[in-house]
Amino acid sequence: MTRIGFLYTRLRLEEKYLLEELEKHKDVEVVRINDGNLYFDISHVPEPVDVLFERSVSYSRGLYISKIYEANGVKVVNSPQVAERCGDKYVTSQILVREGIPTPRVIMAFDEESALAAAEKIGYPFVLKPVVGSWGRLLAKVEDRSTAEAFIEHKATLGVNHQVFYLQEYINKPGRDIRAFVVGDEPVCAIYRTSENWITNTARGGVASNCPLNSELVEICRRTARAMGSGLLAIDLFETANGLVVNEVNHTMEFRNSITTTGVNIPALMVEYVLSKVRVPAEEFAMFA
DSSP states (O other), rough: OOEEEEESSSSSSSHHHHHHHTTTTEEEEEEETTTTTTTOOOOOSOOOOOOEEOOOHHHHHHHEEEEEEEHOOOOEOHHHHHHHHHHHHHHHHHHHHHTOOOOOOOOSSSSSHHHHHHHHHHHHEEEESSSOOTTTTTTTEEEEHHHHHHHHHHHHHTTTTGSEEEEOOOOOOOOOEEEEEEETTTEEEEEEOOOSSSSGGGGTTTTEEEOOOOOOHHHHHHHHHHHHOOOEEEEEEEEEEEEEEEEEEESSOTTTTTHHHHHHHHHHHHHHHHGGGGSSOOOHHHHOO
Protein backbone atom coordinates (compact mmCIF):
# COMPACT_ATOMS: atom_id res chain seq x y z
CA MET A 1 0.00 0.00 0.00
CA THR A 2 1.38 3.40 -1.04
CA ARG A 3 0.97 6.08 1.62
CA ILE A 4 0.53 9.63 0.35
CA GLY A 5 0.79 12.44 2.87
CA PHE A 6 -1.65 15.15 1.78
CA LEU A 7 -0.57 18.48 3.28
CA TYR A 8 -3.24 21.17 3.20
CA THR A 9 -4.47 24.31 4.92
CA ARG A 10 -8.13 23.97 4.01
CA LEU A 11 -9.99 21.80 1.54
CA ARG A 12 -10.71 24.08 -1.40
CA LEU A 13 -12.27 22.67 -4.56
CA GLU A 14 -8.77 21.89 -5.87
CA GLU A 15 -7.92 19.75 -2.85
CA LYS A 16 -11.28 17.97 -3.04
CA TYR A 17 -10.69 17.13 -6.71
CA LEU A 18 -7.20 15.83 -5.92
CA LEU A 19 -8.46 13.69 -3.04
CA GLU A 20 -11.17 12.25 -5.31
CA GLU A 21 -8.52 11.26 -7.84
CA LEU A 22 -6.31 9.74 -5.14
CA GLU A 23 -9.26 7.70 -3.83
CA LYS A 24 -9.66 6.09 -7.27
CA HIS A 25 -6.36 4.28 -6.66
CA LYS A 26 -7.22 1.32 -4.43
CA ASP A 27 -3.56 0.71 -3.61
CA VAL A 28 -3.18 4.23 -2.16
CA GLU A 29 -3.76 5.28 1.43
CA VAL A 30 -4.10 9.05 1.93
CA VAL A 31 -2.80 10.51 5.19
CA ARG A 32 -4.34 13.96 5.61
CA ILE A 33 -2.02 16.46 7.30
CA ASN A 34 -3.45 19.85 8.24
CA ASP A 35 -0.61 22.37 8.33
CA GLY A 36 -2.07 24.27 11.27
CA ASN A 37 -3.17 21.48 13.60
CA LEU A 38 0.12 19.69 14.25
CA TYR A 39 3.52 20.40 15.70
CA PHE A 40 6.64 18.75 14.31
CA ASP A 41 9.70 17.35 16.05
CA ILE A 42 12.28 17.98 13.32
CA SER A 43 14.12 14.72 14.10
CA HIS A 44 11.31 12.61 12.62
CA VAL A 45 7.96 12.87 10.83
CA PRO A 46 4.69 12.32 12.74
CA GLU A 47 3.60 9.44 10.52
CA PRO A 48 5.59 7.61 7.82
CA VAL A 49 4.51 8.30 4.24
CA ASP A 50 6.05 7.49 0.87
CA VAL A 51 5.48 10.93 -0.66
CA LEU A 52 4.30 14.25 0.77
CA PHE A 53 1.91 16.06 -1.60
CA GLU A 54 2.21 19.71 -0.60
CA ARG A 55 -0.99 21.74 -1.08
CA SER A 56 -0.72 24.37 1.65
CA VAL A 57 -2.27 27.76 1.05
CA SER A 58 0.36 29.19 3.38
CA TYR A 59 3.72 29.54 1.65
CA SER A 60 5.71 29.50 4.90
CA ARG A 61 3.86 26.54 6.45
CA GLY A 62 4.14 24.47 3.29
CA LEU A 63 7.81 25.32 2.84
CA TYR A 64 8.98 24.47 6.36
CA ILE A 65 6.87 21.33 6.75
CA SER A 66 8.16 20.15 3.36
CA LYS A 67 11.72 20.77 4.52
CA ILE A 68 11.11 18.70 7.66
CA TYR A 69 9.76 15.77 5.63
CA GLU A 70 12.52 15.98 3.04
CA ALA A 71 15.19 16.15 5.76
CA ASN A 72 13.79 12.88 7.11
CA GLY A 73 14.02 11.11 3.75
CA VAL A 74 10.51 11.67 2.39
CA LYS A 75 10.00 12.79 -1.21
CA VAL A 76 7.96 15.96 -1.54
CA VAL A 77 5.91 17.23 -4.49
CA ASN A 78 6.55 20.05 -5.11
CA SER A 79 9.94 19.95 -3.46
CA PRO A 80 10.87 22.76 -1.04
CA GLN A 81 13.53 23.83 -3.53
CA VAL A 82 10.87 24.35 -6.20
CA ALA A 83 8.63 26.10 -3.65
CA GLU A 84 11.39 28.57 -2.78
CA ARG A 85 12.10 29.29 -6.43
CA CYS A 86 8.43 29.92 -7.21
CA GLY A 87 7.13 31.33 -3.93
CA ASP A 88 9.47 34.32 -3.78
CA LYS A 89 8.96 36.65 -6.76
CA TYR A 90 12.51 37.99 -6.55
CA VAL A 91 13.97 34.46 -6.70
CA THR A 92 11.71 33.56 -9.64
CA SER A 93 12.67 36.71 -11.54
CA GLN A 94 16.38 36.24 -10.85
CA ILE A 95 16.30 32.66 -12.18
CA LEU A 96 14.41 33.75 -15.31
CA VAL A 97 16.96 36.49 -15.97
CA ARG A 98 19.86 34.12 -15.36
CA GLU A 99 18.41 31.55 -17.76
CA GLY A 100 17.69 34.11 -20.47
CA ILE A 101 13.93 33.50 -20.33
CA PRO A 102 11.96 36.62 -21.35
CA THR A 103 10.44 38.32 -18.30
CA PRO A 104 9.49 41.89 -17.32
CA ARG A 105 12.31 44.06 -15.97
CA VAL A 106 12.56 44.15 -12.16
CA ILE A 107 14.32 46.59 -9.83
CA MET A 108 14.72 45.84 -6.11
CA ALA A 109 15.02 48.50 -3.40
CA PHE A 110 15.19 48.40 0.38
CA ASP A 111 14.19 51.79 1.76
CA GLU A 112 11.80 54.56 0.76
CA GLU A 113 14.33 56.86 -0.90
CA SER A 114 15.93 54.13 -3.00
CA ALA A 115 12.47 52.82 -3.92
CA LEU A 116 11.47 56.27 -5.22
CA ALA A 117 14.73 56.47 -7.18
CA ALA A 118 13.99 53.02 -8.61
CA ALA A 119 10.52 54.22 -9.63
CA GLU A 120 12.05 57.04 -11.68
CA LYS A 121 14.50 54.59 -13.24
CA ILE A 122 11.97 51.95 -14.27
CA GLY A 123 9.46 54.55 -15.46
CA TYR A 124 5.71 54.99 -15.08
CA PRO A 125 3.52 53.08 -14.94
CA PHE A 126 5.14 50.19 -13.08
CA VAL A 127 3.81 47.45 -10.80
CA LEU A 128 4.66 47.32 -7.11
CA LYS A 129 4.37 43.81 -5.68
CA PRO A 130 5.03 41.97 -2.42
CA VAL A 131 7.80 39.41 -2.96
CA VAL A 132 5.57 36.73 -1.40
CA GLY A 133 1.86 36.68 -2.19
CA SER A 134 -0.84 35.30 -4.45
CA TRP A 135 -4.31 35.90 -5.92
CA GLY A 136 -3.30 39.35 -7.13
CA ARG A 137 -3.40 40.77 -3.60
CA LEU A 138 -1.44 43.89 -2.59
CA LEU A 139 -0.51 44.65 -6.20
CA ALA A 140 -0.41 48.29 -7.22
CA LYS A 141 -0.17 49.84 -10.66
CA VAL A 142 1.77 53.03 -10.00
CA GLU A 143 1.00 55.74 -12.53
CA ASP A 144 3.07 58.72 -11.36
CA ARG A 145 5.45 60.16 -8.76
CA SER A 146 2.79 61.22 -6.26
CA THR A 147 1.16 57.78 -6.37
CA ALA A 148 4.58 56.17 -5.93
CA GLU A 149 5.26 58.27 -2.85
CA ALA A 150 1.92 57.26 -1.31
CA PHE A 151 2.24 53.52 -2.00
CA ILE A 152 5.88 53.32 -0.94
CA GLU A 153 5.22 55.20 2.30
CA HIS A 154 2.26 52.94 3.00
CA LYS A 155 4.32 49.78 2.45
CA ALA A 156 7.16 51.08 4.59
CA THR A 157 4.82 51.48 7.57
CA LEU A 158 3.46 47.92 7.32
CA GLY A 159 6.53 46.30 8.86
CA VAL A 160 9.79 44.58 8.02
CA ASN A 161 8.34 42.15 5.46
CA HIS A 162 7.04 45.06 3.36
CA GLN A 163 10.30 47.02 3.38
CA VAL A 164 11.54 45.00 0.43
CA PHE A 165 10.37 46.86 -2.66
CA TYR A 166 9.88 44.80 -5.83
CA LEU A 167 9.23 47.08 -8.80
CA GLN A 168 8.27 45.39 -12.05
CA GLU A 169 7.97 46.85 -15.53
CA TYR A 170 4.32 47.26 -16.51
CA ILE A 171 3.33 45.20 -19.54
CA ASN A 172 0.38 46.57 -21.52
CA LYS A 173 -1.60 43.34 -21.91
CA PRO A 174 -4.26 42.90 -24.60
CA GLY A 175 -6.97 42.58 -21.92
CA ARG A 176 -5.77 39.11 -20.98
CA ASP A 177 -2.85 36.97 -19.93
CA ILE A 178 -2.08 33.26 -20.19
CA ARG A 179 -1.84 30.63 -17.48
CA ALA A 180 -0.21 27.39 -18.61
CA PHE A 181 -0.32 24.21 -16.53
CA VAL A 182 2.80 22.06 -16.44
CA VAL A 183 3.24 18.51 -15.17
CA GLY A 184 6.89 17.61 -14.76
CA ASP A 185 8.28 19.91 -17.42
CA GLU A 186 5.55 19.29 -20.01
CA PRO A 187 2.72 21.79 -20.60
CA VAL A 188 -0.63 19.95 -20.55
CA CYS A 189 -3.05 22.81 -21.23
CA ALA A 190 -3.45 26.57 -20.90
CA ILE A 191 -6.12 29.21 -20.43
CA TYR A 192 -6.54 32.86 -21.30
CA ARG A 193 -7.60 34.99 -18.33
CA THR A 194 -9.56 37.96 -19.62
CA SER A 195 -10.63 41.00 -17.65
CA GLU A 196 -11.34 44.71 -18.04
CA ASN A 197 -9.20 45.17 -14.94
CA TRP A 198 -5.41 45.18 -15.39
CA ILE A 199 -5.29 42.34 -12.82
CA THR A 200 -6.58 39.29 -14.72
CA ASN A 201 -6.46 36.60 -11.99
CA THR A 202 -9.60 34.47 -11.98
CA ALA A 203 -9.62 34.96 -8.19
CA ARG A 204 -10.20 38.64 -8.96
CA GLY A 205 -12.91 38.12 -11.58
CA GLY A 206 -10.91 37.21 -14.67
CA VAL A 207 -12.81 34.98 -17.13
CA ALA A 208 -11.14 31.75 -18.27
CA SER A 209 -11.17 30.48 -21.85
CA ASN A 210 -9.14 27.81 -23.61
CA CYS A 211 -5.69 28.80 -24.93
CA PRO A 212 -4.23 26.44 -27.56
CA LEU A 213 -0.73 25.12 -26.88
CA ASN A 214 1.39 26.40 -29.77
CA SER A 215 5.11 25.77 -30.22
CA GLU A 216 6.18 29.11 -28.70
CA LEU A 217 4.11 28.58 -25.57
CA VAL A 218 5.27 24.98 -25.15
CA GLU A 219 8.95 25.87 -25.53
CA ILE A 220 8.97 28.79 -23.07
CA CYS A 221 7.00 26.75 -20.53
CA ARG A 222 9.41 23.83 -20.79
CA ARG A 223 12.39 26.13 -20.29
CA THR A 224 10.72 27.82 -17.34
CA ALA A 225 9.69 24.58 -15.65
CA ARG A 226 13.20 23.16 -15.96
CA ALA A 227 14.68 26.36 -14.57
CA MET A 228 12.38 26.14 -11.53
CA GLY A 229 13.20 22.47 -10.95
CA SER A 230 10.13 20.87 -12.62
CA GLY A 231 7.00 19.67 -10.87
CA LEU A 232 3.34 20.68 -10.77
CA LEU A 233 3.42 24.30 -11.90
CA ALA A 234 1.24 27.07 -13.29
CA ILE A 235 3.16 29.56 -15.40
CA ASP A 236 1.69 33.02 -15.98
CA LEU A 237 2.69 34.73 -19.22
CA PHE A 238 2.07 37.98 -21.06
CA GLU A 239 1.68 38.40 -24.80
CA THR A 240 3.84 41.22 -26.21
CA ALA A 241 4.82 42.48 -29.65
CA ASN A 242 8.14 40.67 -29.20
CA GLY A 243 6.64 37.36 -28.07
CA LEU A 244 5.70 35.74 -24.78
CA VAL A 245 7.23 36.80 -21.47
CA VAL A 246 6.96 34.94 -18.16
CA ASN A 247 5.45 36.93 -15.32
CA GLU A 248 5.26 34.46 -12.40
CA VAL A 249 5.32 30.74 -11.59
CA ASN A 250 2.95 29.15 -9.05
CA HIS A 251 3.87 25.95 -7.21
CA THR A 252 0.50 25.23 -5.52
CA MET A 253 -1.65 25.98 -8.54
CA GLU A 254 -5.38 26.46 -8.58
CA PHE A 255 -7.22 24.88 -11.50
CA ARG A 256 -10.95 24.81 -10.69
CA ASN A 257 -11.79 27.10 -13.63
CA SER A 258 -9.57 25.27 -16.09
CA ILE A 259 -10.76 21.65 -16.20
CA THR A 260 -13.93 22.09 -18.25
CA THR A 261 -12.42 25.12 -20.00
CA THR A 262 -9.56 23.08 -21.46
CA GLY A 263 -11.11 19.60 -21.46
CA VAL A 264 -8.07 18.30 -19.57
CA ASN A 265 -8.40 16.39 -16.29
CA ILE A 266 -5.71 18.40 -14.54
CA PRO A 267 -6.08 16.80 -11.07
CA ALA A 268 -5.79 13.29 -12.54
CA LEU A 269 -2.53 14.22 -14.28
CA MET A 270 -1.23 15.79 -11.07
CA VAL A 271 -2.01 12.67 -9.03
CA GLU A 272 -0.36 10.40 -11.61
CA TYR A 273 2.77 12.55 -11.39
CA VAL A 274 2.81 12.32 -7.58
CA LEU A 275 2.35 8.55 -7.67
CA SER A 276 5.15 8.21 -10.23
CA LYS A 277 7.57 9.56 -7.60
CA VAL A 278 6.98 6.52 -5.39
CA ARG A 279 8.99 4.48 -7.88
CA VAL A 280 11.96 6.87 -7.81
CA PRO A 281 14.67 6.36 -5.14
CA ALA A 282 14.79 9.32 -2.71
CA GLU A 283 18.40 10.24 -3.60
CA GLU A 284 17.61 10.23 -7.32
CA PHE A 285 14.40 12.25 -6.77
CA ALA A 286 16.38 14.91 -4.87
CA MET A 287 18.64 15.33 -7.91
CA PHE A 288 15.64 16.60 -9.93
CA ALA A 289 14.86 19.40 -7.48
